[in-house]
Amino acid sequence: MTSNASEPNELDFDFQLATLLSVFEQHPVELLCDVLLDQAEGSLERAIELLSAPSVSHVENSPLRQTRLTQYSGSRQRTTAENKHRPSSGLEPTTTRLQETRSESLRNSPKCATTEDNDNQDLPLAQLLRWNKAASPTKVPRRVNTVVNLVHPDAIARQLPCVMIYNFLPKSLADELFLNLLQESRTWPSYQWYLFERQVTSPSTSTLYADHDFPWVIHKEDSNLSEHSVDQATPEIERDQQSFTSNGDIYFAGRKIRIRGPYNQILAETRRRVEAKVNEILSEHLSTYPHMSTHGPWLANAVVANCYQGSAQGVGWHNDRLTNIGPFPTIASISLGVSRQFRIRRIPGPLSTTTSGDSITGQTFNISLPHNALLVMLPPMQEEYQHTIQRHTPMDAHPLSSDTRISLTFRYYRPEFTPKCTPQCHCGLPCQLRVVTKRENSLGRYFYFCQADQQHGKDKCTFFKWLEDHQADLASQTNHPS
Ligand SMILES: O=C(O)CCC(=O)C(=O)O
Ligand SMILES: [Fe+2]
Structure with missing residues (x-):
């Protein structure tokens, strides 16, 4: 969420609303929109401040909000020329989420679902918020707003720099790994970070495991956690769990964290299999992506583990931080437990326009991640695309966990990108x-x-x-x- 030092901050309405949706998941979208437009007068910073106040609960049905939500949905109509000058900030996925969150909010907050300020009294709000084609003053070409489901590994590989392997681990290992992590995940923290000086909390929990060859000097921690550490395990589980500390602070997505490790036997066996598969894939793809070569074998020396309990938990649009893994990283992710939707879109910008100037940001891809699927994200996935675990999507209960999903995202923490460097x-x-x-x-x-x-x-x-x-x-x- 940090604004980019070399690039102008493009906090337009779509992005601002999407940001608020990902941070204040408990509030209906109409409330977020009203606070942003009316009370905060378009300032995301002010909106976060207001929404963080304990008393936020009520929303009037504002005509301005109605207009902007309609535009938000309708801005898909921008002409190619407009798109070229004003790159999309990800209308499609957030619009989709807007639609999903909207029905959720209509259920949860009858007050917000009123249409009393609208002429169209008989129409449900959900319908009013859609782009009204008939009311559109001019006919402009409509940019298609599609989410393409990709299932077959060949289809995934054709569209994206990704390789999918279903049923990757032997079933017994996948189940054992999942049950082991379910137990451990009880001690994983939510993370706090700052958005415009307001502390916000991640809706899922996560932690970082590192193995013996993690390149930052590590020694077993025998004292309390550092005062900055936000990862606080319960004492009983702490005893069974070796904690590492490093000679440099570890920042994960901008937050200082504690790391855990080394890998236990199950994680070590999983690592062995992941590394073998990823190196096989990398050698096959070398002719397509020559920049993947140089650094010798890819090592899974650390893993970010995420736990999502229920469909309300997810992770917002992002690409993974390069700070400690370096440019053109490969990230291999194993999914465990209930299947969730992984969405991918191209980052708006010059890279996402074709040579004829047409925007290709309109396309969002959706990949279901079932238990024991390995998704390998190859370069330049982190440079050119963003991903999210979509919230509020339907789920089929998993026999081992009902509605919980754990992901293990193995990364190669490169020695040349340690904090020392x-x-x-x-x-x-x-x-x-x-x-x-x-x-x-x-x-x-x-x-x-x-x-x-x-x-x-x-x-x-x-x-x-x-x-x-x-x-x-x-x-x-x-x-x-x-
Ligand atoms: O849970 C997942 O599959 C994705 C998690 C993720 O994007 C991350 O850890 O950066
Ligand atoms: Fe990620």
Whole structure:
């Protein structure tokens, strides 16, 4: 959610509303829209402040909100020319979620479902919020707003830099792994971070396991957790669980966290199989993605584990942080438990327009992730696409867990991207690494910038450094140690 140091912040209405939806899942979309438009006068920061106040519960049916929600849905009509100058901020998925959340909110909040300020008294709000074609003053080409379901591994590989393997682990190992993690997940924390100086909490829980070859110097932790650690295990489970600490703070999505490890036997066996499969895939894809080669075998030396209890828990649109895994990462994700919808869309920007200037951001892909599916996200998935675990989608109960899903996202934490190798910003914090996706003249370049706003809720500093400049500095320090 941090604004990008080198790119203008494109916090338009769609993005703002999508952000509020992902943070304030308990509130109906109409309330979020009203607070954003009326009370906060379009300021996301102010809206978050207002919504964080304990008394937020009621929403008047505002005509402005009605108009903007209709536009929000109707803005799919933008012409190609408009799209070129104003890249979509992901209308399609958020619109879909808007529709899903809307029906949820209509059930939960009868007050919000009234249509008393509208002329169309007889129509349900859900219908009113849709783009009204008849009322549209001019006929403009309609950009198709589709979600394409991809099921067959060949179809997935044709459309996306992803490889899907269903029933990846032997069944008994998958089940054992899941039951083991279900037990452990009771101690995984929700994460807090800052959005415009307001602390927000993730709707799911997660943790980071690291193995023996995690490149940051690790020693067994024998004292209490550091004062900054937000990952607090219960004492009983803590005794069975070795905790690692590192000689550098570990930031996960802008938050300082504690890591757990080394892998137990089940996780180690899973790692062995994941690494073998991923390296096989990487060698097959080398001709397609030459940039995947250089660093030797891919290692699954750490894994971000996520737990979602029920369909209200998910994770919003994002691409995975590159800071400690470096550019062009490969991430291999095993799904366990109830099947959930994984949605993928291209990041708006020059990369998402065809040579004729047509926007190709309209397409969202949906992949169901059943128990024991391995999805390997290859480069440039994190550079060019965003993903989400969609909330409020129908689920079939899983025999082992009913409505709980756990994902294990194995990553290679590269030695050259440890905190020791990461520049510190003027605030004294390790920087975050990002890639330029919007500015054509620097497209695809990586840069470091301050992440203090997410971590501490304070203003971020002006630190900015291109990755290649930083690497050149590191190389010259190695060649000419002082
Ligand atoms: O649960 C999943 O499959 C996705 C989780 C995810 O996107 C992440 O850990 O970054
Ligand atoms: Fe992710």
